[in-house]
Amino acid sequence: MADSPGGEKTEKPTPQRLKKARGEGQIPRTQELGTWMGAVAASFLLPMMASSSFEAAGQLFGQIGQIARTPDVSAIEHLLGEALSSFLGAALPLAAGVLVVGVMSSAVQGGVVFASKPVKPSFSKINPFPGLKRMFGGHGLWEVTKALLKTIAIAVAILLTVSDVKALVASSGSMPLSVVAGVFTDSALMMIRVAALTGLVLAVADYAVVRFQQMKKLKMSHYEIKQEHKQQEGDPHVKGHRRAVALAQARNRMMTDVTTADVLLTNPTHVAVALKYSPAFGAPKVVAKGSGEVARRLRELAAEHGVPQVRDIPLARALHGSCDIGQEIPPQLFTAVARVLAFVMQLGLKGVKGGVHQPGFTPPDTEGLPVAGRRRATPVAGGGTGAVGGVAAA
Structure with missing residues (x-):
């Protein structure tokens, strides 16, 4: 039966209820x-x-x-x-x-x-x-x-x-x-x-x-406890709105950061990861990433602001799956990312700004890293494998 305001008071008073009663002199x-x-x-x-x-x-x-x-x-x-x-x-x-x-x-x-x-x-x-x-x-x-x-x-x-x-x-x-x-x-x-x-x-x-x-x-009903919890934690609709606003603000910051990135690695259509390196960093950092519509918007911003785009499917998927925004790349991908940054620097020395490039580097070693788009195989009846979770590979 659903809880109602007139429910039977069978539960012990919560600390919040006891605090309120104490403030009222009870x-x-x-x-x-x-x-x-x-x-x-x-x-x-x-x-x-x-x-x-x-x-x-x-x-x-x-x-x-x-x-x-x-x-x-x-x-x-x-x-x-x-x-x-x-x-x-x-x-x-x-x-x-x-x-x-x-x-x-x-x-x-x-x-x-x-x-x-x-x-x-x-x-x-x-x-x-x-x-x-x-x-x-x-x-x-x-x-x-x-x-x-x-x-x-x-x-x-x-x-x-x-x-x-x-x-x-x-x-x-x-x-x-x-x-x-x-x-x-x-x-x-x-x-x-x-x-x-x-x-x-x-x-x-x-x-x-x-x-x-x-x-x-001071005993409370289930309904009163739920109402108190809702007041303390906030209304779910309000919390959802705040979460949406926070995500929108984070996305806007990410879209701004991609315009100053050194390179945008693409899948070429499903995922995109923007990297930036500075001598002050310990290693290159992921400043923006996304999939689907977000990846498309990242590619548009990179094209507008002259950020070079490098099509490297294995590396883009590995970085998208293993790194969060603001996080340094894993040591396992240092060599692969160094090749990409060196390639971008060579483009800059030649006066090439922006553009989409596909240098054809050797795929990096991604064993043990979470990779965007890779399906996880699990044994199924009859000795075969099946895919669960994951995103369809590009």
């Missing part, structure tokens, strides 16, 4: 990871903040007694400034740590991407039906499961730490206040860390679910 993320990583970081940073705050508070209370004995408005303002700076200094590490953890949680889930599409107003965002579908569908079921797991994680953390607190409460009357506060603090921190570590495991599972849902949403 990246699989879970908020759980940032939340629980922040809780772990806070459990280590809060004691530092509390210690710094208590130390600063002790110093401030000492200054309050001095101000109470000798009240002064400027001293009070100075004390308030110190209190504010002490509070900010104590809270800054906690805020910076939580911020860094939040950025890291986004980075590990696909990096930080600034996309404007998610914040653009859209009717689909206020449409209640997709929300109801998510609420009572698979997404809603997973959210309920997450809530239950988080509740269980917190309950387990409380059960693990409550035993120490019970023992402390039973004997708190015989302990210093600092010891009681320390045990309560350690128990609270332990509870936060146990719950946060359990939450991190849940966050990893949530990320896997979100990623699966996102990849499912």
Whole structure:
């Protein structure tokens, strides 16, 4: 069945589709990871903040007694400034740590991407039906499961730490206040860390679910993949037109180069090859070649511009079949081409310009070279040979 725009989306998203989705902000993320990583970081940073705050508070209370004995408005303002700076200094590490953890949680889930599409107003965002579908569908079921797991994680953390607190409460009357506060603090921190570590495991599972849902949403049909491929590679008609223009430009350059060639070797009617030699070259080069109508046009241009034409069927066919335009001739044909160039030079010394010549040179050794017009023989039934491919010999 032919692919259609409404085909079933069963194929994985292509790299181009994933890149487009990323640019639009469609990246699989879970908020759980940032939340629980922040809780772990806070459990280590809060004691530092509390210690710094208590130390600063002790110093401030000492200054309050001095101000109470000798009240002064400027001293009070100075004390308030110190209190504010002490509070900010104590809270800054906690805020910076939580911020860094939040950025890291986004980075590990696909990096930080600034996309404007998610914040653009859209009717689909206020449409209640997709929300109801998510609420009572698979997404809603997973959210309920997450809530239950988080509740269980917190309950387990409380059960693990409550035993120490019970023992402390039973004997708190015989302990210093600092010891009681320390045990309560350690128990609270332990509870936060146990719950946060359990939450991190849940966050990893949530990320896997979100990623699966996102990849499912981005799946493509065969039709969409073909359309994307067509857009990337270009329309076949446009590509064909570009190819035709490139071939026309190359042919025009070739027609211009034949007018300055040293010699045009002909078949005499089916193929033509123009050669040019310069001391700067390593060997003579093929500057133009063609068969059929192109060969006829090359012969006309050579006649118009006084380029000598030499009829050498084996050499012309060998050069046409073994050399591309701009390529040097193969070493196997050096001797044969040297004879032709020497012959053309002799014509120039005699004042002969252009014309068609047939000097009758000894055929060159073309064994192993592809030759234009030669048929390739292949065994056929009965012990004979048959011709496949190739062009009819001149």
